[in-house]
Amino acid sequence: MDTPIYILGIESSCDDTSAAILCNGKVLSNVIANQEVHSKYGGVVPELASRAHQQNIVPVVQQAIEQANITKEDLCAIAFTKGPGLMGSLLVGTSFAKSLALGLQIPLIDVNHMQAHILAHFIKDTNYKTPPFPFLCLTISGGHTQIVKVSKYFEMEILGETIDDAVGEAFDKSAKILGLPYPGGPLIDKYAKLGNPKAYAFTKPKVSDLNFSFSGLKTGILYFIQKQQRINPNFIEENLNDICASIQYTIVEILMDKLKKAIKKTGIKDIAIAGGVSANSEIRNRLQLAQKHFGWSTYIPKFEYTTDNAAMIAITGYLKYLENRYSDISVTAQARLKVTD
Structure with a gap:
């Protein structure tokens, strides 16, 4: 029997306060407190986000420990999101994690939020097979759009990324143009299931290599809607x-x-998706079709591990713990971090 290694993960990079307990890579609890306060502003307000984290973090961590049926004295290490994210939000999680690690005299492990999205694929689950190295990961979220080559747990290379806006932002801004409430991405997905995908043609941006661009597409959608509304106000x-x-x-x-293009360039046919937008039903559907048509092996995480959550922070912390990659107590939050940092 393996000695139980209990890791507490804390995630506070944006507007969700989350805490999770993993034992030897298996999820015992994954608690998320969402912040409703932002919906009326049409986007996340950083000052309100950090205040809400301060209110939520103690009860969320307490709940995660209780649900896991352990005590805080059972914890072996505390993993927390160092960045990237909103500075005020990150500081709440960082300060709390440091204090608790000092109080319990256990290791502190800083986690790169972007790496954690990818490493969520290694959460131990009987119904899920993990991708073999090397694999390509399409990381798609509100703040990022990247194709990453993953050679080992902590050996990653960005093959292509957005040169302007992220794909999640493209979904949310398009929804805003249509008058849909924030966050609009899931609503576009919902209505799209009932519509004809070939009804209107939008120009795809021409970007070199494996990079992306979404700002021109957003502008194109805006102009198209404005033009149609002039002809028919109820368009x-x-x-x-x-x-x-x-x-x-x-x-x-x-x-x-x-x-x-990335598969052609690298010859790698093991494809994973990660990040909040990987919950999109059309992306999941198209990847499963590609598995049949092109012989790709696709790895699609469970919905609860796609959006920001502490289980992905805890699994990254667990993998770092096994390699003795601990943090110094002087570690600081960083609003900007690349997946390779």
């Missing part, structure tokens, strides 16, 4: 499903085109 209401389906189809096509 959005009457065609919402088709508009959403066409927007989603275009965005997913851009992602799939670059993935195909």
